[in-house]
Amino acid sequence: MAVTAVVGAQWGDEGKGRVVDWLGQRADMVIRFQGGDNAGHTVINDFGLFKLHMVPSGIFNPDTVCIVGTGCVVNPEGLLIELGEVEAAGVTTDNLWLSSRAHVVMPYHPQLDGLQERARAEAQQIGTTKRGIGPAYTDKAARRGVRLGDLLRPAWLRERLTLAVAYANSRFAEYNEPLVDLEVMMTTCAGWADQIGHRIVDTVPLVRAAISADQRVLLEGQLGVMRDLDWGIYPYVTSSNPTAAYAAAGAGLPPSAITSVIGVVKAYSTSVGGGPFPCELHDAAGQRLRDIGLEYGATTGRPRRCGWFDGVAIGYAAWLNGFTGLAVTKLDVLDTFNEILVCTAYKLDGEIIHHLPDTPDQERCEPVYEAWPGWNEPTIDARRWDDLPKAARSFLHRISELAGVPIDFISVGPERDRLVVMDHAFNASAPEAS
Numbered sequence: 001m002a003v004t005a006v007v008g009a010q011w012g013d014e015g016k017g018r019v020v021d022w023l024g025q026r027a028d029m030v031i032r033f034q035g036g037d038n039a040g041h042t043v044i045n046d047f048g049l050f051k052l053h054m055v056p057s058g059i060f061n062p063d064t065v066c067i068v069g070t071g072c073v074v075n076p077e078g079l080l081i082e083l084g085e086v087e088a089a090g091v092t093t094d095n096l097w098l099s100s101r102a103h104v105v106m107p108y109h110p111q112l113d114g115l116q117e118r119a120r121a122e123a124q125q126i127g128t129t130k131r132g133i134g135p136a137y138t139d140k141a142a143r144r145g146v147r148l149g150d151l152l153r154p155a156w157l158r159e160r161l162t163l164a165v166a167y168a169n170s171r172f173a174e175y176n177e178p179l180v181d182l183e184v185m186m187t188t189c190a191g192w193a194d195q196i197g198h199r200i201v202d203t204v205p206l207v208r209a210a211i212s213a214d215q216r217v218l219l220e221g222q223l224g225v226m227r228d229l230d231w232g233i234y235p236y237v238t239s240s241n242p243t244a245a246y247a248a249a250g251a252g253l254p255p256s257a258i259t260s261v262i263g264v265v266k267a268y269s270t271s272v273g274g275g276p277f278p279c280e281l282h283d284a285a286g287q288r289l290r291d292i293g294l295e296y297g298a299t300t301g302r303p304r305r306c307g308w309f310d311g312v313a314i315g316y317a318a319w320l321n322g323f324t325g326l327a328v329t330k331l332d333v334l335d336t337f338n339e340i341l342v343c344t345a346y347k348l349d350g351e352i353i354h355h356l357p358d359t360p361d362q363e364r365c366e367p368v369y370e371a372w373p374g375w376n377e378p379t380i381d382a383r384r385w386d387d388l389p390k391a392a393r394s395f396l397h398r399i400s401e402l403a404g405v406p407i408d409f410i411s412v413g414p415e416r417d418r419l420v421v422m423d424h425a426f427n428a429s430a431p432e433a434s
């Protein structure tokens with residue numbers, strides 16, 4: 001049995017979509033376990049270039065069952081657009097199922113997201129994707145949420161929506177905004193039921209059958225540990241848990257079923273949105289990382305904040321997620337740098353620390369760097385460890401050491417096959433090749 005969780009080890013956008021797309025070729029099932037269409041998972045393969053928001057990155061394999069898990073919040077409007085785009089590229093989506101227990105992002109959630117963000121003082125803005133993620137999870141936690149399964153039960157839906165719309169309207173009244181009409185929402189939901197109703201199922205039997213049959217299952221996370229609701233840079237976080245511990249709950253399987261956890265990590269750091277980011281560069285090197293790495297948000301198009309690799313943050317991520325292997329991405333972006341810095345500690349109020357402090361202290365942390373020589377040659381054609389320049393291998397060794405985790409995969413380009421697969425990868429932590 002191989003159940004592999006693939007999660008972001010940094011601030012998001014590490015290349016999870018790219019890694020799941022590759023691993024997905026060998027998977028029987030791929031389950032997105034949390035988040036919503038705030039995700040932007042870029043996949044480049046024979047079908048084209050895709051920025052997947054809600055659809056699991058295993059969709060390109062018709063024999064792979066893809067599930068949007070219970071831990072997700074789903075905007076049916078956005079999902080329908082995304083399905084249209086994927087299908088237009090010749091990809092079948094008949095293999096996509098949606099958990100009836102996943103919550104619905106209603107049209108008023110993105111609206112509330114925008115209003116709440118605007119109401120925050122500028123310095124306190126989270127920089128959300130304005131996809132309504134926070135308000136949808138808020139309704140879930142407050143037990144007034146609408147779930148996908150409710151779309152299939154009109155009488156029950158009316159009860160649920162009455163509660164949810166009343167609350168939304170209490171907020172809109174505070175903001176002096178037009179109120180939401182319950183009947184309009186009922187009609188909208190009826191339209192969604194017609195269009196996606198056939199995909200909404202109890203996913204437990206599907207997942208149970210896959211696990212019982214020893215199938216190869218991937219659990220696809222969204223965002224990264226530094227934006228985790230509990231363990232990230234609160235309050236500059238998302239409203240769900242991207243860490244591997246939540247993969248079991250969000251996907252609907254026992255924690256003991258997970259056999260490996262792959263941490264996807266860029267060879268440098270990026271972050272989009274507010275909050276502390278100790279390694280952020282405001283100089284020419286930062287701009288070069290952004291230019292070469294094309295560091296612009298896949299969902300919002302915002303320029304990503306860029307910096308050197310953060311060895312303190314990776315140690316924290318490795319502990320919390322229990323990584324069994326790393327997938328290091330975007331190594332090729334560093335190909336033309338003469339010198340590459342790695343943060344190995346922080347300086348906080350004059351003291352050197354090796355742990356990640358909580359948000360207010362993190363704001364005052366300064367990175368302590370060590371310098372590594374660049375390799376000044378292209379890595380894009382490397383497919384085996386020995387193909388990589390010696391200096392690149394030394395740099396990767398250091399990343400692995402700081403994480404305390406072996407490297408299973410090294411990505412040297414955004415396209416599916418631009419990947420170095422370590423010989424041990426399929427023994428230790430990834431689904432077996434078919």
Ligand code: GDP
Nearest residue numbers: 013014015016017040041042330411412413414
């Ligand atoms: P995700 O949200 O974790 O799936 O990551 P995103 O798709 O938001 O951001 C990763 C970006 O890096 C995308 O534009 C990918 O196409 C690109 N990418 C992924 N891996 C590599 C790589 O190894 N090299 C380069 N140059 N680009 C990569």
Ligand code: IMO
Nearest residue numbers: 012013038039040127128129222223238272273
């Ligand atoms: P993927 O899956 C990068 C950031 C936002 C904001 C914070 C909360 O592509 O890695 P939210 O809309 O979730 O309430 O915003 O999290 N954020 C992301 N940053 N990649 C993402 O997804 C993100 N999803 C949310 O910028 O700071």
Ligand code: MG
Nearest residue numbers: 013040041298
């Ligand atoms: Mg992304």
